[in-house]
Amino acid sequence: MSENTFNLKAPRIEVVDALRGLAIMAIMLLHNLEHFDFYYFPEYLPEPIKVLDKIIWETLFFLFAGKSYAIFSLLFGFSFFIQNDNQAKKGNDFTGRFIWRLAILFVFGLINTMFFSGDILMIYAVFGLILIPVRNLKTSYVLIIATFLLALPMEWFNFFNILFNADYVIPANISNAYYANMQLYFNGNSFVDHVVGNMSVGRWASVFWSWENGRFFQAPALFMFGLVVGRKQLFVSSPASIAFWKKALLFAILLFIPLFTFKSFIPEIVANKDLQNSLLVIFTSWSNVAFMVVLVSSFVLLYQKEAVNKVFSKLIPFGKMSLTSYFTQSILGSFIYYRFGLGLYQYTGATFSLLIGITLFLLQLGFCTWWLKTHKQGPLEYIWHKATWISFKKEKKPVII
Template identity: 30%
Template sequence: MTNAMTAAPARNLLIDTLRAFALIGVYMVHMFEQYEIYWAAPQQNLTHTIFTTFFMGKAFSLLTLCFGLSFFLLMEKADQRGVDFSKRFAWRMVVLAFIGLVHSLVYRGDILMVLAPLGLVLIPYHRASNQMILGVAAVLLAQPGLLFQLAGALSGEPWANQPPHHYGDTGPVFYRTAPLGQMLVWNVWQGQSFKWWFFLETGRLFQILALFMVGLRLGRAGFFDNPDRFKAERRAALTALAAIAIACHLGVGPLQSLAPDAATAPMARKLIGTLLGGWFDVSLMGVYVLLIVELYTGPFRKALDRLAPMGRMTLTFYVLQSLIWVPIFYGFGLGAWKWLPQSTALWLGVGFLVLQGIVATLWFKRFHYGPLEWVWRAATYRTTKVPFVR
């Protein structure tokens, strides 16, 4: 094991900042959702509209984009050393899946168990042509499975108009009162099955794979290494993505009105909403990324750099947030879903983010990695010689 493999890597602060924004967005959505309990009795108020429109799905999409980018960085650095990182990356995904498995016992919405197995799909694409990568991403983003089901639903096909399995999810109600032991057991199978059905039936699995490819392609192009080199392209892309996002958001209602009603084709209008909602999430996430890059390359770089330490501890903070807040909201703990107003929970979430930012800044003055980041890297290389303390 060479020192080059285990040494702390050089950091791209823009990428770390993007990871921080992904972490912040995912966490605030979790606080809004009371870690899923909110969906037992959602309320159509302004807060609901703001979070479902501007945050839900977008922060998650950014996280998956960063995952694909991280894959490229790991594989590229290994290539520069003349090392094939494919098998070690596969093992790295096994380790991540194990971390996710443990985390999912507490919070079944854990995303690590989804990202890890899908991450294996990236390996053969490391040396694929740019045309193939973008072509596969485009096909996946088009959601051919949902389009096929929509065509069947519009034609009145019974199979296409069956309600999705994840519609029967009883988790949000269950978590209100379930004792700890029952919750842990339920999360092993029922909780995970509903989650995977949701990712499959809404096209999220294919969206994840597509954004993996986009992150890989952006990394290969050096987009985040020298964003000023792409100033004209990214501003054109910003305009195009904003137009797509607006069209998807405003077009849902008119397109749904053209479809048969629920009595004739129960799933047709829902599938239109799912399709356009997914495209809206991805395009608006792209707008966010390009706006962050625009600000970062302007006068706000020093301010945004303050978020980079949080981005370096994404894994640690992601798991820690659940370990702290799930027992606060859930019935086996404090049952705060009953007595903590949503607005108060969101302000507490903001305060907790500020605390995480301070902790991360102080942490990296002393250490090379976050705690779980170090464990993940050490397990990846199967050695404890990965530097930790500075």
């Protein structure tokens, strides 16, 4: 998650806010389809609704699953560049402030986990530390490190050991056991039990799932790519940046098609289940990143069109208040679907959950638009900013514009 009031002398880069708004909207819709990790598919629904549920589920997951998270990761690195660069121009070292800022984000994530165990803020707060040692490296070195991480070296290590080492012990899937244990408190109606469960069982389920699906490598890699995007000013509208995104779109499409096709056929062409799992993790990650680039480049290019800009720019308030929006969707979602609230998980398939998600998005978007008419930042963004720049000693303070 990124700071929503950049320390810039130039106007904010609106396409970034709008793009962040798209990502938080997509996350909202997917979380509703999943009932915020309380997976349940009602059997009482008419068959035509079940068919529609399947279509909606597969379509939204194809478009956004793993991609909206990747967009967030890219923008996290981009925002770090903006903050670090601004402080460097003032003669300030941003290192200490950034570490403190991540600590605050970790606390936000801890609170958010009380409502939704799939919180990503805590993970971002930890992984974000990797930006400190690479921030002053040459761009070519940053790209090499990021590409290496994006290749998922640990998964390739597992793959080749499974293939050639008969004595190799395959890492156990730990997250599934934790997710199964989550049902023990999900099936109850005590909010306190949910909080305790999410802070322990649910939190570890999310962490182990991230490890088993390559997120420990993918997220830092995308942070670094976002840093490079900032350095190259690729979100600033110019002939050079437009040319870049056109090339990026073409290459991403050409990469995504074979990656996604191969991923889809892995179960049919690879008999060994362990090899299947390793390859699925690798090629799912790569195809998601490729499609993320398709989404980002298409969004940036379409944003230059006046007619499309009028629609996409509506997402700007949502993007500016991304932390507040992400936080409140966890609170609202848990109340709507969990047993301690309305318990709608047992009545809603993908179709009805999507309608709920769209309604929540429109309500949140309306609130963000209204709030920013009289405030420069969202409520949590304001707290994060103020806490980040709390005065430990005399130093030059950022100017909010």
